[in-house]
Amino acid sequence: MPGRAERGRATLKDVALRAGVSVPTVSRVIAGNYPVATATRRRVEKALRDLDYVANTHARALRGHGAKTVAFVLSDVRGPSFAQVAHGIEEEASRRGRLCLLCVSGGDPARELEAVHLMRQQGAEAVILIGSVVDDEPYRRTMAALARSLDRSGSRLVLVGRPPLGEAVPATVVEYDNEGGAHAITGRLLAAGHRDVLLFGGDAALTTSAERLAGYRRALADFGVPHRDALVEKASFDRGEAYVAMRERLARARDFTGVFALTDAVAAGALRAITEAGLAVPDDISLVGYDDVPPATDLRPRLTTVHVPYEEMGRTAVRLALDRHGPAASPADQHVLLGTRVVLRDSVAPPPTRPR
Incomplete structure (x- = not known):
C-alpha cells in the first residue's frame, strides 16, 4: 500500500520512518534549535530531500x-x-x-x-x-x-x-497567439508596399522574441520577400536602450522603410530616435509595435500595434x-x-x- 509521501504531501512521520528516527528528532533537525548527532542529522536531511518535505508552518x-x-x-x-x-x-x-x-x-x-x-x-x-x-x-x-x-x-x-x-x-x-500576431502585423507593413522591413528589438534566445521572429519570417515568405539577416536588429525591451540602438542603426545605414518593433516600449524608443534624425513617421518610415499597452496611444502618431489580452x-x-x-x-x-x-x-x- 503506498505511503502518504507517495500519495500527497509528506508528513513528519514519513520523514522519520525514512530516516529511521523519531518524529521529535525530525522536528529538531528542521528547527535547528537542538543538538543532533551529525550522522543522524544527515540521514534526516536526506529523507527531507527525498520526500520533498516542506515545513509549512506559516501556511x-x-x-x-x-x-x-x-x-x-x-x-x-x-x-x-x-x-x-x-x-x-x-x-x-x-x-x-x-x-x-x-x-x-x-x-x-x-x-x-x-x-x-x-x-x-x-x-x-x-x-x-x-x-x-x-x-x-x-x-x-x-x-x-x-x-x-x-x-x-x-x-x-x-x-x-x-x-x-x-x-x-x-x-x-x-x-496567446504570439507568432500569429507577429505574422499579421508584419503583413500590414508588407501589404502597404514595404519590402525592407526591419525587425527591431528582443533576443531570439527568448521564447517571446523567437516566436515574433518566426511570425515575421513567415509573413515575408507569404509575400515572396526574401529574409535578410541584416534587417534583424537585436535590442533590449527597455525604451531607453531601444532609443540608443535605433539611433546607432540609423547612423550606420537607413536601409529600411518599415520597422516592426517587438514591443510598444521598443517602438517608443525607436520613434524618438527616428524623429531626432529628422525623419517622420509614417512619411519617411512606417512603425508598428506589439502589446497595445498605454504607450501605443500616447505616442504621436498613434501606434499601429498588436493587441494582446x-x-x-x-x-x-x-x-x-x-x-x-x-x-x-x-x-x-x-x-x-x-x-x-x-x-x-x-x-x-x-x-x-x-x-x-
Whole structure:
C-alpha cells in the first residue's frame, strides 16, 4: 500500500520512518534549535530531500485564519504588459476570496526558482510564472520537477506566456497567439508596399522574441520577400536602450522603410530616435509595435500595434488553476491559447517614392 509521501504531501512521520528516527528528532533537525548527532542529522536531511518535505508552518497558520493565496512571479513590475497580467490575476483572485503574493525575479532564473520554493512553503494554491524564458532542456527539466513538487503539495504551477512542458507534466498553460500576431502585423507593413522591413528589438534566445521572429519570417515568405539577416536588429525591451540602438542603426545605414518593433516600449524608443534624425513617421518610415499597452496611444502618431489580452490571461490563469478539480474540468482545459489582433492607427503609410 503506498505511503502518504507517495500519495500527497509528506508528513513528519514519513520523514522519520525514512530516516529511521523519531518524529521529535525530525522536528529538531528542521528547527535547528537542538543538538543532533551529525550522522543522524544527515540521514534526516536526506529523507527531507527525498520526500520533498516542506515545513509549512506559516501556511498552516494562514489556513487557520481562513486565508487562501495565489502567488505569481514576474520579471519586472514596471513593465506595462506584466502589470496588466498582474492586474488580471489580482482581480480574479480577489473575486474568489484569495490573497495575492508577489515576487519579482528581475529576469534571473535562480531567483525565480527561489521564489517558487518560497511560495510553495507559504501554501499558495497556485504559483503563476509570467514572461519569456530560454526554452532549453535544463529549463524544462527544472520546471517539470517544480510542477510535480507543487502538484504533490496540492498546489499548481501555471505558465503564462510560456510554452507547455509536455502532456505528462501537471501544469496549467495560458498562451496567446504570439507568432500569429507577429505574422499579421508584419503583413500590414508588407501589404502597404514595404519590402525592407526591419525587425527591431528582443533576443531570439527568448521564447517571446523567437516566436515574433518566426511570425515575421513567415509573413515575408507569404509575400515572396526574401529574409535578410541584416534587417534583424537585436535590442533590449527597455525604451531607453531601444532609443540608443535605433539611433546607432540609423547612423550606420537607413536601409529600411518599415520597422516592426517587438514591443510598444521598443517602438517608443525607436520613434524618438527616428524623429531626432529628422525623419517622420509614417512619411519617411512606417512603425508598428506589439502589446497595445498605454504607450501605443500616447505616442504621436498613434501606434499601429498588436493587441494582446494580458488582463484576460491573468484572470484565465487563476480560474483554470483553482477550478482544475471541478466537475466540468478536463485536462484539455489546462492549456489555453488566447487570440491576438492588429489595431490599426496612424503609424503606417506606403513607403516613400523619393530616393532615401
